[in-house]
Amino acid sequence: MNSLNINNIIRFVVLTLIQVLIFSNINFMGSINPYPYILFILLFPINNNRTLFIFSSFVLGLCMDLFSNSGGVHAAACVTIAFIRPTVLKFAFGMVYEHQTIKFNNTEFGNRIIYFSILILIHHLIMFSLEIFNMSNILLVVQKTLFSGIFTIILCALISILFSTKQR
Amino acid sequence: MQQIINFVIRNKTFLLFLLLFVISLGLTIQSHSYHKSKFINSANFLTGGIYEGASGISDYFDLEDQNEILVEENERLRSQIFNSGDSIISASAKIDSISYNGRYKIQSAKIINNNYSSTKNYLTLNKGEKAGIKEDMGVITSKGIVGIIDNTSNGYSRILSILNTKSRINAQLKSSYHIGSLKWNGKSAATTVQLTDISKFAPIKEGDSIITGGQSTIFPKGIPIGTIVSFVLDISGDTYTIQVKLFNDMTNLSHIYIIENLDSEEIKLLENPIDE
Numbered sequence: 116m117n118s119l120n121i122n123n124i125i126r127f128v129v130l131t132l133i134q135v136l137i138f139s140n141i142n143f144m145g146s147i148n149p150y151p152y153i154l155f156i157l158l159f160p161i162n163n164n165r166t167l168f169i170f171s172s173f174v175l176g177l178c179m180d181l182f183s184n185s186g187g188v189h190a191a192a193c194v195t196i197a198f199i200r201p202t203v204l205k206f207a208f209g210m211v212y213e214h215q216t217i218k219f220n221n222t223e224f225g226n227r228i229i230y231f232s233i234l235i236l237i238h239h240l241i242m243f244s245l246e247i248f249n250m251s252n253i254l255l256v257v258q259k260t261l262f263s264g265i266f267t268i269i270l271c272a273l274i275s276i277l278f279s280t281k282q283r
Numbered sequence: 284m285q286q287i288i289n290f291v292i293r294n295k296t297f298l299l300f301l302l303l304f305v306i307s308l309g310l311t312i313q314s315h316s317y318h319k320s321k322f323i324n325s326a327n328f329l330t331g332g333i334y335e336g337a338s339g340i341s342d343y344f345d346l347e348d349q350n351e352i353l354v355e356e357n358e359r360l361r362s363q364i365f366n367s368g369d370s371i372i373s374a375s376a377k378i379d380s381i382s383y384n385g386r387y388k389i390q391s392a393k394i395i396n397n398n399y400s401s402t403k404n405y406l407t408l409n410k411g412e413k414a415g416i417k418e419d420m421g422v423i424t425s426k427g428i429v430g431i432i433d434n435t436s437n438g439y440s441r442i443l444s445i446l447n448t449k450s451r452i453n454a455q456l457k458s459s460y461h462i463g464s465l466k467w468n469g470k471s472a473a474t475t476v477q478l479t480d481i482s483k484f485a486p487i488k489e490g491d492s493i494i495t496g497g498q499s500t501i502f503p504k505g506i507p508i509g510t511i512v513s514f515v516l517d518i519s520g521d522t523y524t525i526q527v528k529l530f531n532d533m534t535n536l537s538h539i540y541i542i543e544n545l546d547s548e549e550i551k552l553l554e555n556p557i558d559e
Contacts, residue, residue, distance in 0.1 A: 132333070135333070136333075136337050139398075139400075142399070142400045142534070145400070145472055145473065146399070146400035146401070146473075147400070148400050165296045166295060166296060166299055169296065169299055169300055169303065170299065170303070173303040173306075173307070176307065177307075180307075180310070181324070181325060181327070181329075181330050182325055182330050182333075182334075183325070183398070183401075184314075184324050184325050184398070184403070184405035184441065185311075185314065185401070185403065186310045186311040186312075186313060186314025186315070187306065187307030187308060187309065187310030187311040187314070188307075188311055190303070190306070190307035190310065191304055191307035191308055191311060194300055194303045194304050194307060195300075195304065197300075198296070198297075198300040245308075245311050246401060246402060246403065247402050247469065248311070248315055252469070252470070255402075255469070255470060
């Protein structure tokens with residue numbers, strides 16, 4: 116339990132720093148940035164108390180807002196996906212999740228991609244619509260969500276493959 | 284009472300989510316109104332320190348470009364000095380920069396975090412209140428304008444970039460005195476901004492220069508902004524909306540100058556007299 120906590124704290128700090136110093140400065144094709152810091156929320160251990168989970172997601176979002184000068188945009192998006200995560204888990208993994216035996220390292224790749232994609236797209240949609248905050252620019256919101264979302268999904272999949280420790 | 288407590292305990296996750304969501308919504312809305320985003324900004328000890336450390340490394344990769352920009356500026360200033368009639372006397376008179384007799388005080392600083400991909404872009408500077416930097420000072424480079432200081436801490440400050448949908452800057456045509464306000468619609472690339480509210484009687488040509496107008500207390504008159512790429516008449520038919528290509532490369536900024544208008548307090552006091 117204790118090592119799990121330490122593991123999560125390290126993940127929090129490392130993901131925040133990498134996001135702020137590298138991924139926020141990619142600016143692919145002018146303005147497309149990935150946001151793989153939400154891997155912290157995606158890969159948070161499941162059998163845990165939800166209050167702590169939602170609260171730590173909020174703090175993570177607030178840290179991102181501090182660095183990127185965006186008010187409370189990231190915080191709002193992070194809290195939302197942290198709250199709806201159980202529903203999405205149930206949808207993506209089905210029975211395995213019901214039995215509470217799920218380990219991200221041992222799940223099927225396809226299921227994992229579905230789970231990542233849903234949460235990432237919801238996160239980006241909330242984030243960009245709050246950031247732009249203008250109904251007349253809804254096309255811009257959708258466009259940014261799609262482009263950044265695809266970028267983030269690819270990166271998240273790559274990172275989770277790279278750092279997975281398969282134990283069978 | 285028991286039921287209320289039971290309800291809270293049963294729904295504590297949802298209530299916590301709601302509370303945190305409302306807090307972040309509040310912060311978002313606050314950040315959309317000018318001059319109110321006080322709490323969550325990158326001009327603080329922690330984020331400023333991290334950005335400064337990182338830019339200390341990445342600056343080395345950019346040294347060649349920055350040197351070139353510096354040499355270009357020196358070249359221009361030198362040619363100004365040598366072409367200003369009585370070269371030797373005026374040159375020595377102009378170089379004496381220790382005493383500030385003018386209205387404007389200039390100091391240099393360095394950008395430690397640049398941002399141009401979102402619709403609300405801010406930049407972070409490595410100087411703050413300790414160096415005498417206050418809100419509402421203008422920020423320029425040797426080529427053109429960058430933005431306005433909008434938040435300061437002890438050692439760092441934040442610039443509201445001209446690539447921010449909140450930014451409004453007074454600008455005018457170089458060839459005539461028609462003024463308008465410079466905005467960014469958030470959609471065009473980081474090289475173009477929009478100049479609105481230029482009267483339909485103004486003589487506009489593609490390729491004309493846009494400079495700052497001396498109407499605000501922030502920027503002195505005549506700082507270059509960009510050139511006209513295209514223009515259309517508004518739906519109302521009274522004013523032009525002009526696409527302006529910036530002289531500055533907003534994606535590659537390092538050394539900048541901060542302009543302080545020493546008379547700004549006096550002017551503000553005159554314009555908004557205190558009610559009695």
